[in-house]
Amino acid sequence: MKTYQTMSKDELTSLKTDLEAKYKEFQGMGLKLDMSRGKPSAKQLDISMGMMDVLNSEVSLQCEEGIDCRNYGILDGIKEARELLGAISEVPADNIIIYGNSSLNIMYDTISRSMTHGVMGSTPWCKLDTIKFLCPVPGYDRHFAITEHFGIEMINVPMTNEGPDMDMVEQLVSSDDTIKGIWCVPKYSNPQGITYSEETVKRFARLKPAAKDFRIYWDNAYSVHHLYEDQQDFCLEILEECEKAGNPDIVYKFTSTSKISFPGSGVAAIATSKNNLADIRKQLTLQTIGHDKVNQLRHVRFFKDLDGIHEHMKKHADIMRPKFEAVIDILEKELSGLGIASWIKPRGGYFISFESMDGCAKDIVSKAKEAGVVMTGAGATYPYGKDPKNSNIRIAPSFPTLDELKQAAELFALCVKLVSVEKLLEQ
Structure with missing residues (x-):
């Protein structure tokens, strides 16, 4: 099979x-078809419908501590939810404070x-x-939108197969006290x-920031969102590592049940050190x-415990896994060996990251x-919506049905081929 780059102009013109x-x-x-956001499908929402039946007018709404959940109080959240x-x-x-339904809301508040009151004085x-x-x-466009909204200057850090480029992170954080955080x-x-x-x-955990108010914004959005029960990624727990390193206050860890139960009606939380929690409560009480x-x-009452969460997430995986595999299979069938694209096959989460030839993503x-087929806007995965190579596209397979997704993936692969040919003919 010839790569597109080795084809003659006549061959490319005929292919076009x-x-x-x-x-x-x-x-x-x-x-x-809409593949623009990582929204759970209706089938995924349906598996949580039993949650609507665990509370009714006949059952007690007292939590374990004997407090009436219908009334005021318990700033940190009920004990069993924490x-x-x-x-x-x-x-x-x-180490947990429970908020409302959205971890993004907690990040924005943080x-x-x-901005208004500083970090721990x-x-x-x-x-x-x-x-x-x-x-x-x-990265995640909504993270970048928050910092842009507050006028915070954003600095790109390339991702590697092991996470962010830590040589760059360490050098920047240790030498510039205007750097206050990392997503x-x-x-x-x-x-x-x-992972x-x-x-x-x-x-x-061992970072030595020049700014005493530097914080790692650790968005633990997909910690239980595995696609394969026997091929799960493992990630060290950051708070414990920070404690060991003598940096207990350096991290805020966010999580929610948004893609576990109902995205619009989940439960979200922040986990952090006792010192940070005390600082947060000063504002939260107001x-x-x-x-x-x-x-x-x-x-x-619906999930009961972590085992209940894991069993529930297997049902999500059974719905999601065929969709991810369908997209990957079509990409491999249609685009492998052509020299015009690459992609990562994930073992969990909600997205497939696709790299086109430079200068092609927007087209x-x-x-x-x-x-x-509506997809996430090209450039969305970079601060200010500016992908310097105009090459990254985020594919979100979760929302369409499997049949719709296959159609969308086939069309997407066709668009990749067509735009790549046009780019090469221009050159």
Whole structure:
């Protein structure tokens, strides 16, 4: 099989004609498919419907501590919910504060609080001339949107197969006190599905920041989101490693049940050191008297414990795994050996990271949209929406049905071929 780069101009021109004919066929199919976000499908939401039955007007709404969950109080969240979210986060319940339904909301609040009131007595960021954040790339667009919203300068840090480039992270963090944080998705990262290696986690724990208010924003979004029961990635627990390294306050760890139960009605939490928790509570006591304890109780009575979570996640995996495999199979069948693309086959998480030829990603996404398949915007996986190579595309297989997904993947592969040929003919 010839790579596209070794084809003659005449061969490329002939190929372009064939590809354009196939593309017109897809355009005539009237597709309307959405692969733009990592949304659970209706089938995934259905497996949590039993949660709606565990609470009703006939059952007690008292938590283990005998407190009525319908009423005010319990700022940190009910004990059994802290134990459940602590188990998911691999930390003791005493290191957890339960919030509402969204971990993104907690991250936003944490940045906002740092801007207005500082971190554990440090100067509020809004009073400083320059604030910077490190952003492993490709990464999560909503992380980048938060820091951009607050006017924080973002610095790209390349991802490796073991996590962020730690040589670069260590050098920057230790030499620049305007760098106040780094975004991390340590397990099945968004979008690449990479899990940070043991050495990477230990190097994070041993960081020596120039800024005393530097924090690692550890978004533990996919800790139990395995696709294969016998091929699960393992990631060291960061809080414990920070404690061992004498850096107990350096990390905020976020988690939620958003893609475990109901994304719009889950339970989210922050896990961190006792000192950080005390600092957070100063603001939280003014912000709320307590979050939704009835929802916390609902989750605990449905899942019961970590074993219940794991059994539930196997059901998610049974729905998700065929979709990921279908996309990977089509990419391998249609694009392998052509020299125009590469991708990572993840063992968990919600995304497939795809790399096109440089300069092609935006045109590929645009062509897919013109034929009825909406994908995440090219550039979204980089700060400010600017992918320097215009090559990364995030594929989100979860929401469409399997049949729809196969159609979308075939169209996507066709768009990759067509745009690649056009690029090479331009050259």
